Amino acid sequence: MKRLNADHNPRNKDRCEGQELSRSGEAAPGTQTGPTEVCRGPAGSSMASVAEYYAGKSVLITGATGFMGKVLVEKLLRSCPEVKALYILVRPKAGQSMQQRVNDMMKCKLFDRVREDNPDFHQKIVAISSELTQPGLAISSQDVATLTACINVVFHCAATIRFDEPLKHALQLNVIATQQLLGLAQQMHHLEAFIHVSTAYANCNRKHIDEVVYPPPVEPKKLIESLEWMDDGMVRDITPRLIGERPNTYTYTKALAEYVVQQEQDKFSIGIIRPSIVGASWQEPFPGWIDNFNGPSGVFIAAGKGILRTMRANNDAVADLIPVDVVINLTVAAGWYTAVHRPKTALVYNCTTGGINPFHWGEIEHHVMSSFKRNPLDQAFRRPNANITSNYLINQYWILVSHKFPAFIYDLFLRLSGQKPQMMRIFNRLHKAIGLLEYFSSQDWEWGSENISMLMGQLTPEDRKIFNFDVRQLNWPEYIENYCLGTKKYVLNEDMSDIPAARQHLRKLRNIRYTFNTLLVVFIWRVFIARSQMARNIWYFVVSLCFKFLSYFRASSTLTN
Ligand SMILES: CCCCCCCCCCCCCCCCCC(=O)SCCNC(=O)CCNC(=O)[C@H](O)C(C)(C)COP(=O)(O)OP(=O)(O)OC[C@H]1O[C@@H](n2cnc3c(N)ncnc32)[C@H](O)[C@@H]1OP(=O)(O)O
Ligand SMILES: NC(=O)C1=CN([C@@H]2O[C@H](COP(=O)(O)OP(=O)(O)OC[C@H]3O[C@@H](n4cnc5c(N)ncnc54)[C@H](OP(=O)(O)O)[C@@H]3O)[C@@H](O)[C@H]2O)C=CC1
Structure with missing residues (x-):
C-alpha cells in the first residue's frame, strides 16, 4: 500500500x-x-x-x-x-x-x-x-x-x-x-x-x-x-x-x-x-x-407474463439484489x-x-412465482411457471418445449387468423437478454x-x-412481493383493480391447459392402440379391471344395505 x-x-x-x-x-x-x-x-x-x-x-x-x-x-x-x-x-x-x-x-x-x-x-x-x-x-x-x-x-x-x-x-x-x-x-x-x-x-x-x-x-x-x-x-x-x-x-x-x-x-x-x-x-x-426492465425486473415480468419458463441460474447461488x-x-x-x-x-x-x-436465486424463483400467482399480470400468455436450472442441456430442452414450440404454435395461429406473427421475435429478444444475464445468476x-x-x-x-x-432488516419474501407488484404498477402501468380479471384469465389458461393435455394423451393413446397389439392388450386389461372393481363395489354395497 x-x-x-x-x-x-x-x-x-x-x-x-x-x-x-x-x-x-x-x-x-x-x-x-x-x-x-x-x-x-x-x-x-x-x-x-x-x-x-x-x-x-x-x-x-x-x-x-x-x-x-x-x-x-x-x-x-x-x-x-x-x-x-x-x-x-x-x-x-x-x-x-x-x-x-x-x-x-x-x-x-x-x-x-x-x-x-x-x-x-x-x-x-x-x-x-x-x-x-x-x-x-x-x-x-x-x-x-x-x-x-x-x-x-x-x-x-x-x-x-x-x-x-x-x-x-x-x-x-x-x-x-x-x-x-x-x-x-x-x-x-x-x-x-x-x-x-x-x-x-x-x-x-x-x-x-x-x-x-x-x-x-x-x-x-x-x-x-x-x-x-x-x-x-x-x-x-x-x-x-x-x-x-x-x-x-x-x-x-x-x-x-x-x-x-x-x-x-x-x-x-x-x-x-x-x-x-x-x-x-x-x-x-x-x-x-421500479421503472425499467433492467437486470432482474425484465426477467420477473417475462416470468409473470408466462413467457419465460426456463432460465439458466444456480438455485443455491446468492442473488445479490439490493433495493x-x-x-x-x-x-x-x-x-x-x-x-x-x-x-x-x-x-x-x-x-x-x-x-x-x-437470499438465493432458488428462493427468488419461488417467491416471484407465488407472488405472480396471487397478483397476476394482465393478459398473461401462459400461467406463470418458470424454473431455473444450472444444467445446460435441461435448459435447452425446456427452451425447445416450453419456449419455441408454443411460440411456433401461437405464431401459426396468428398467421392463420391474418395477423402478424410476433411470438418468435419476442422469444429471440428474451433469449438474447437472459443470455447476457446468466453469467450473474450462475455464480456468486x-x-x-x-x-x-x-x-x-x-x-x-x-x-x-x-x-x-x-x-x-430486509424481509426478502415481503420485498419480492412488493417488487412484483411494482413491476405491474409502475413498469407495465397495469391497474390493480383488474387483478380479479387477471386471476380469471389464469383460471381460463389452466382449463385450456388441462383440456389440451387430456386431448393430447387421448390422441397419443389412440394412435398407439391402433398400431400396437400390446397397447390394445394393456388397454383391455385395464378396462376389464375397472369393470371388475365396479361390479365388486356394487355387489358389496348391495350386501351392506
Ligand atoms: C422468476 C425466475 C427467477 C429468475 C431468477 C434469475 C434472474 C437473473 C437476473 C440476473 C440479473 C443480473 C444483472 C446483473 C447486473 C449487474 C449490475 C450492474 O451493474 S448493471 C445494471 C443492469 N444492466 C442491465 O440490466 C442491462 C441489460 N440490458 C441490456 O443490455 C439490453 O437491454 C439488452 C442487450 C438485453 C437488449 O438490448 P436490445 O435488443 O437493443 O433491446 P432494448 O434494450 O431496446 O430492449 C428490447 C426489449 O427488451 C426488454 N428488456 C430489456 N432488458 C430486459 C431483460 N433483462 N429481460 C427482459 N426484457 C428486457 C426492453 O424493455 C425492450 O422491450 P420493448 O420496449 O421492446 O417491449
Ligand atoms: N441498475 C443497476 O442494476 C445498477 C446500476 N449501477 C450504476 O448506477 C448508475 C446508474 O444506473 P441506472 O440509473 O440504473 O442507469 P440508467 O440507464 O437508468 O440511467 C443512466 C443515466 O445516464 C444518462 N446518460 C447516459 N448516456 C448519456 C449521455 N451520453 N449524456 C448524458 N447523459 C447520459 C442517462 O440519460 P438519458 O436519460 O438521457 O439516457 C440516464 O440519466 C450507473 O453508473 C450504473 O453503472 C451499478 C450497479 C447496478
Whole structure:
C-alpha cells in the first residue's frame, strides 16, 4: 500500500491523520484504496447531521433522468429539504427537449411525497444541457462558470449500463466522460465531495472483492489512444481479448472508470459506491418503485407474463439484489461522510446484501412465482411457471418445449387468423437478454463491507433511520412481493383493480391447459392402440379391471344395505 501525498495539494491542508477502520491487502501498490483511513474535518462539521450538512449546499448530479438518479434527486429533496439547489446534467432525447424531459420527470409518481411536502420543489432543480459523449461534456461556458462557482458535492451516476455496448461507446461514456467530469470538478472552487457510482461487478473476474480499487486491466490512457485510430470492426475483433474474464464491456469500462476516479484522490475527497444488482425500492418513497426492465425486473415480468419458463441460474447461488432506496441512502450518507471527514484516499463502499442477509436465486424463483400467482399480470400468455436450472442441456430442452414450440404454435395461429406473427421475435429478444444475464445468476461472489459498517457507525441514530442502508432488516419474501407488484404498477402501468380479471384469465389458461393435455394423451393413446397389439392388450386389461372393481363395489354395497 502506498500512501498518496494528499497534503501536497493546498486543498488537502487541513486533512489530518485518522484511525484505521478496515484493512484489506490484495490490490497492487499504488492502486488500492485500503487501508481506509479517515480523518476529522474542521471542528464542528463532523457533528452535523446529514440533512444539516446538505443545507445550503449546491449539488451536481449526472444521470438524474435514469433509474437511480431520479431516486437520488427525490431523496435529497425530501430528506434534505434545505439543500440549496440540485444541478442536473440532462440531454435532449427522442425528440424531447431537455426542459420537457425534466418537466416529465418531475410529474412522475416517484415525486408524489416531495410534491406533498413542498409543491414548489421544482424550483430547486436546475437543468443544465449536457451530452456526456461530447468534448467538454457539451456544457456551455456560461454553465461551466455557474457550476465551478457554486457546486459543493458531485454525484456521478450517468453511464451506459447495456451489456452489449460496443467497447468504443462504453469507453466514451463510462471512462472518457468520467475523466472530463473530473476535469470539471477540479475547477470547482467549493467542491467538498465527489461521489462516483460504480458497480459491485466491476471486478467480477475475482471471487472475493474488497473495498479497494484494483489495478485496472489496462492503463485507460493507453487504451483510449489505441482505440482512437481503430475502426469499429477492429475494435469488435479485439474486444474479447481485452475484456478477458469479464463478461461484457460494461463491467470492463466500469473497472477502468474506478481507476480514473481514484487517480484524482489527491485533488479532492472521493467516494466510490459499488451497488450489486439494483432492484425496486424497499421502503422509500414507497415500496416496490421500479421503472425499467433492467437486470432482474425484465426477467420477473417475462416470468409473470408466462413467457419465460426456463432460465439458466444456480438455485443455491446468492442473488445479490439490493433495493434502490438502500443504494441511494448510502450514496447520500457517503456524500456527507466524504465532505465532512475528508478521507485521504478514495473510499469504496461495496453496497451488497449477500454477505449480510443472503437470499438465493432458488428462493427468488419461488417467491416471484407465488407472488405472480396471487397478483397476476394482465393478459398473461401462459400461467406463470418458470424454473431455473444450472444444467445446460435441461435448459435447452425446456427452451425447445416450453419456449419455441408454443411460440411456433401461437405464431401459426396468428398467421392463420391474418395477423402478424410476433411470438418468435419476442422469444429471440428474451433469449438474447437472459443470455447476457446468466453469467450473474450462475455464480456468486463475496464482497467485503467494512466501509459500510464504518459509515453506519458514523451516523447518528436518527440519521441511521432517515438514511437507512441496514439490509439486515430486509424481509426478502415481503420485498419480492412488493417488487412484483411494482413491476405491474409502475413498469407495465397495469391497474390493480383488474387483478380479479387477471386471476380469471389464469383460471381460463389452466382449463385450456388441462383440456389440451387430456386431448393430447387421448390422441397419443389412440394412435398407439391402433398400431400396437400390446397397447390394445394393456388397454383391455385395464378396462376389464375397472369393470371388475365396479361390479365388486356394487355387489358389496348391495350386501351392506
Ligand atoms: C422468476 C425466475 C427467477 C429468475 C431468477 C434469475 C434472474 C437473473 C437476473 C440476473 C440479473 C443480473 C444483472 C446483473 C447486473 C449487474 C449490475 C450492474 O451493474 S448493471 C445494471 C443492469 N444492466 C442491465 O440490466 C442491462 C441489460 N440490458 C441490456 O443490455 C439490453 O437491454 C439488452 C442487450 C438485453 C437488449 O438490448 P436490445 O435488443 O437493443 O433491446 P432494448 O434494450 O431496446 O430492449 C428490447 C426489449 O427488451 C426488454 N428488456 C430489456 N432488458 C430486459 C431483460 N433483462 N429481460 C427482459 N426484457 C428486457 C426492453 O424493455 C425492450 O422491450 P420493448 O420496449 O421492446 O417491449
Ligand atoms: N441498475 C443497476 O442494476 C445498477 C446500476 N449501477 C450504476 O448506477 C448508475 C446508474 O444506473 P441506472 O440509473 O440504473 O442507469 P440508467 O440507464 O437508468 O440511467 C443512466 C443515466 O445516464 C444518462 N446518460 C447516459 N448516456 C448519456 C449521455 N451520453 N449524456 C448524458 N447523459 C447520459 C442517462 O440519460 P438519458 O436519460 O438521457 O439516457 C440516464 O440519466 C450507473 O453508473 C450504473 O453503472 C451499478 C450497479 C447496478
